[in-house]
Amino acid sequence: MLSVVNSATGLVNGFFEWFGNLGIFSWNVLKAGATPPYEWQELIRQLDEVGSKSLPLVAMAGAAIGVVISLEARYSLSRFGAKSMFPATLVYSVLQVMGPIITGLVICGRVGAGIGAELASMKVTEQIDAIEACAINPYRLLAATRILACILMLPLLTLGTDACALLTGWFAQTLVEPLSFHQFIQAGFKGSTFNAFLPQTFKTAVYGLIIGLIACFQGMRTRGGAEGVGRAATNSVVLGSLFVILADVVLVKFILVVFP
Amino acid sequence: MATAYDIAMTQGQPEEDSSVPVVAVENLRKTFGILKVLDGINLSVNRGETLAVLGRSGAGKSVLLRLIIGIETPDSGSVFIHGQNIAGLAIDQMGTIRKKIGFLFQHAALYDSLTVAENVAFPLDHHRRDMPRSERGDRVKQLLAEVGMEGDFRKLPSDISGGMQKRVGLARALALEPEILLLDEPTAGLDPISSGEIDELILKLQRERQMASIVVTHDLHSARTIADRLALLDQGNVVIEGKFEDLQQSNIGFVAEFLKHS
Numbered sequence: 001m002l003s004v005v006n007s008a009t010g011l012v013n014g015f016f017e018w019f020g021n022l023g024i025f026s027w028n029v030l031k032a033g034a035t036p037p038y039e040w041q042e043l044i045r046q047l048d049e050v051g052s053k054s055l056p057l058v059a060m061a062g063a064a065i066g067v068v069i070s071l072e073a074r075y076s077l078s079r080f081g082a083k084s085m086f087p088a089t090l091v092y093s094v095l096q097v098m099g100p101i102i103t104g105l106v107i108c109g110r111v112g113a114g115i116g117a118e119l120a121s122m123k124v125t126e127q128i129d130a131i132e133a134c135a136i137n138p139y140r141l142l143a144a145t146r147i148l149a150c151i152l153m154l155p156l157l158t159l160g161t162d163a164c165a166l167l168t169g170w171f172a173q174t175l176v177e178p179l180s181f182h183q184f185i186q187a188g189f190k191g192s193t194f195n196a197f198l199p200q201t202f203k204t205a206v207y208g209l210i211i212g213l214i215a216c217f218q219g220m221r222t223r224g225g226a227e228g229v230g231r232a233a234t235n236s237v238v239l240g241s242l243f244v245i246l247a248d249v250v251l252v253k254f255i256l257v258v259f260p
Numbered sequence: 261m262a263t264a265y266d267i268a269m270t271q272g273q274p275e276e277d278s279s280v281p282v283v284a285v286e287n288l289r290k291t292f293g294i295l296k297v298l299d300g301i302n303l304s305v306n307r308g309e310t311l312a313v314l315g316r317s318g319a320g321k322s323v324l325l326r327l328i329i330g331i332e333t334p335d336s337g338s339v340f341i342h343g344q345n346i347a348g349l350a351i352d353q354m355g356t357i358r359k360k361i362g363f364l365f366q367h368a369a370l371y372d373s374l375t376v377a378e379n380v381a382f383p384l385d386h387h388r389r390d391m392p393r394s395e396r397g398d399r400v401k402q403l404l405a406e407v408g409m410e411g412d413f414r415k416l417p418s419d420i421s422g423g424m425q426k427r428v429g430l431a432r433a434l435a436l437e438p439e440i441l442l443l444d445e446p447t448a449g450l451d452p453i454s455s456g457e458i459d460e461l462i463l464k465l466q467r468e469r470q471m472a473s474i475v476v477t478h479d480l481h482s483a484r485t486i487a488d489r490l491a492l493l494d495q496g497n498v499v500i501e502g503k504f505e506d507l508q509q510s511n512i513g514f515v516a517e518f519l520k521h522s
């Protein structure tokens with residue numbers, strides 16, 4: 001009984017300690033990133049690493065969900081005799097719901113694990129110490145650049161996912177019922193302003209913040225050799241995707257309230 | 261032509277009082293959990309002087325160097341660089357101090373995503389942006405030549421041997437023309453010839469630039485060659501400090517045993 005209580009308090013302590021350390025880490029990154037000298041070169045490298053190099057992945061993920069939504073939507077809509085709603089349903093599902101979260105999760109897997117493992121291996125081989133010994137702030141050079149790259153790139157990648165999903169969704173539909181892409185888009189966006197989709201796309205910047213921050217945090221606090229590096233990569237992905245999903249709950253509610 | 265470094269040196273000079281040791285540690289204590297690594301260390305190094313730090317594996321030599329540059333913080337005791345206590349310094353002030361220190365890590369700690377040349381250029385690219393790119397390139401070539409690595413500048417750290425990594429690490433440590441050198445086993449894993457060349461280089465730097473150096477080494481021969489004084493660590497303390505002859509004449513059991521086996 002006592003041991004259960006003990007391990008429970010241990011867990012709770014660990015939980016608060018983790019958040020406390022994350023808070024301190026975030027503050028350090030913010031302080032370092034907001035003051036010069038700015039690490040433009042590293043930022044550009046990271047924008048490429050996070051953004052351009054993730055494009056094929058999100059394109060494929062988008063293409064896949066486009067087809068899936070298209071198939072599902074056609075089936076359910078035709079059961080209710082609402083086939084004319086198809087374009088609007090597809091556009092809504094992709095842009096409002098699936099595009100952002102799928103992008104967030106896919107990027108969390110690729111980029112979160114990548115950053116987590118890279119920084120962890122730099123940490124255990126003393127490369128981060130070497131940066132510090134060189135009078136360079138590793139929070140500025142390594143963490144701030146990566147986190148900012150994630151924040152900037154996630155909305156753009158989401159647009160990429162959305163575009164691919166709409167394209168394949170439309171394509172899957174035309175195989176059954178020919179419909180020009182132009183008509184499809186017109187019908188899909190009819191009655192909805194462009195503004196309706198902006199908050200949903202830009203909320204992914206918050207996912208970017210979560211993915212980058214957690215991966216950098218897990219990476220830079222790593223201890224203990226190859227095993228530590230593996231653990232950092234795993235934790236970056238697991239915690240990152242968990243928090244992305246939790247953030248989605250909050251953000252969806254928030255957007256509904258603020259942009260009714 | 262006066263380089264940026266010369267200008268910085270002459271400007272930096274007045275604050276440096278030659279009666280104050282360049283590096284001094286006082287009563288330095290450090291524990292990891294229950295492991296007492298350093299238990300009240302006192303050491304100092306003056307301008308143009310080299311101190312060799314000896315001790316068994318695990319004696320805390322690397323920890324001592326890491327404490328001096330502030331990557332690790334002591335439980336108690338102080339580190340003074342040019343008489344300034346580094347405890348509690350803001351990161352910018354610490355940066356100013358660190359720019360004057362060349363640090364060689366025990367396992368070189370080269371940036372594995374950068375080539376050999378980029379590794380050596382790294383400190384210059386960040387702190388000498390005023391220096392034209394071509395001049396920085398020349399400086400990198402010269403540094404690599406000094407450590408005998410000019411032929412491998414395009415390789416990645418993973419494609420060169422441990423001893424070669426060490427030499428590149430030394431070149432990187434020298435890039436900003438530091439006033440203080442902290443070297444963790446600069447000749448470990450090197451063949452006798454390269455090892456002799458590195459010793460020569462350290463001696464030359466000491467002569468020409470009056471650097472203050474702390475060199476951790478297991479190589480007693482090299483310690484004798486380069487160091488003015490030797491300090492032997494054991495059980496968290498400095499067991500003996502002095503010239504090589506002082507160590508030889510010591511009647512402390514541990515010192516005699518250490519010398520016998522080296």
Ligand SMILES: Nc1ncnc2c1ncn2[C@@H]1O[C@H](COP(=O)(O)OP(=O)(O)OP(=O)(O)O)[C@@H](O)[C@H]1O
Binds near residue numbers: 317
């Ligand atoms: N970050 C750390 N966490 C826990 N223990 C540590 C840490 N760093 C060093 N130690 C311990 O401190 C002791 C001294 O380590 P240090 O690396 O300074 O030894 P050393 O004298 O450099 O040995 P070697 O000659 O083998 O390099 C060792 O027992 C080591 O396990």
Ligand SMILES: [Mg+2]
Binds near residue numbers: 323
């Ligand atoms: Mg060591």
